[in-house]
Amino acid sequence: MKIILLGPQGAGKGTQASRLSERTGAKHIATGDIxxxxxxxxxxxxxxxxxxxxxxDLVPDEIIVEMFKPHLDGADSWILDGFPRNESQAKxxxxxxxxxxxxxxxxxxxxxxxxxxxxRLSGRRQSEATGKTYxxxxxxxxxxxxxxxxxxxxxxxxxxxxxxxxxxxxxKQTEPLKDYYxxxxxxxxxxxxxxxxxxxxxxxxxxxxxx
Ligand code: ADP
Ligand code: ADP
Numbered sequence: 223m224k225i226i227l228l229g230p231q232g233a234g235k236g237t238q239a240s241r242l243s244e245r246t247g248a249k250h251i252a253t254g255d256i257x258x259x260x261x262x263x264x265x266x267x268x269x270x271x272x273x274x275x276x277x278x279d280l281v282p283d284e285i286i287v288e289m290f291k292p293h294l295d296g297a298d299s300w301i302l303d304g305f306p307r308n309e310s311q312a313k314x315x316x317x318x319x320x321x322x323x324x325x326x327x328x329x330x331x332x333x334x335x336x337x338x339x340x341x342r343l344s345g346r347r348q349s350e351a352t353g354k355t356y357x358x359x360x361x362x363x364x365x366x367x368x369x370x371x372x373x374x375x376x377x378x379x380x381x382x383x384x385x386x387x388x389x390x391x392x393x394k395q396t397e398p399l400k401d402y403y404x405x406x407x408x409x410x411x412x413x414x415x416x417x418x419x420x421x422x423x424x425x426x427x428x429x430x431x432x433x
Contacts, residue, residue, distance in 0.1 A: 229332030232339035278384035328432030
């Protein structure tokens with residue numbers, strides 16, 4: 223299974239990718255997590271990408287492509303979450319797959335209104351222990367510390383200003399990728415406003431049609 227989960231910030235890409243990964247064994251490749259891990263390492267590259275991350279701007283294509291590519295190697299089943307985000311990255315992905323002799327099975331676009339997304343992102347919490355994502359109302363962190371000890375914190379870039387900026391960039395640069403992949407007969411859209419498990423069911427059905 224080689225699929226892309228496409229969709230705006232807060233649509234549930236991370237949530238669905240981690241559920242798909244648990245159920246199918248496919249590797250969850252999230253470029254946001256790759257960027258945050260680099261920042262945490264304190265490397266020069268981390269310092270460079272931090273400015274973009276904190277503002278909610280895209281990291282320049284050549285940098286993110288180089289950070290992302292090694293993660294494709296060796297895994298024969300994966301779910302991309304947060305990559306590609308514009309046409310130039312989509313082309314870079316095509317080239318990387320060609321070099322590896324691999325082919326994309328499909329692209330699943332999660333759809334929800336901006337109003338819903340802002341509500342979700344404001345209630346989003348991430349576990350510092352496991353990296354898992356929760357929502358204070360829709361998917362509360364477990365109270366049992368054996369399952370996830372936390373602490374459960376708000377991401378630094380989940381501020382109103384950064385969320386607005388990221389959604390703007392999504393609509394301008396990333397959303398056109400839906401047409402790009404529809405033209406290549408790879409796109410399926412899923413209503414992401416449903417409950418988490420219903421979205422998972424639709425995503426699994428879409429994967430079943432493509433793989
Ligand atoms: P979100 O999609 O909610 O903005 P992510 O966790 O996916 O957050 O990504 C965090 C940050 O990492 C982004 O704001 C951006 O700076 C950077 N990033 C992640 N993926 C990409 C990408 N494909 N291209 C450019 N920058 C990226
Ligand atoms: P993305 O990776 O697309 O930015 P996340 O998976 O981080 O999105 O989800 C954003 C927030 O919305 C999280 O707090 C998550 O728990 C919550 N969430 C995800 N899917 C749903 C859903 N179907 N209904 C309600 N809340 C959801």
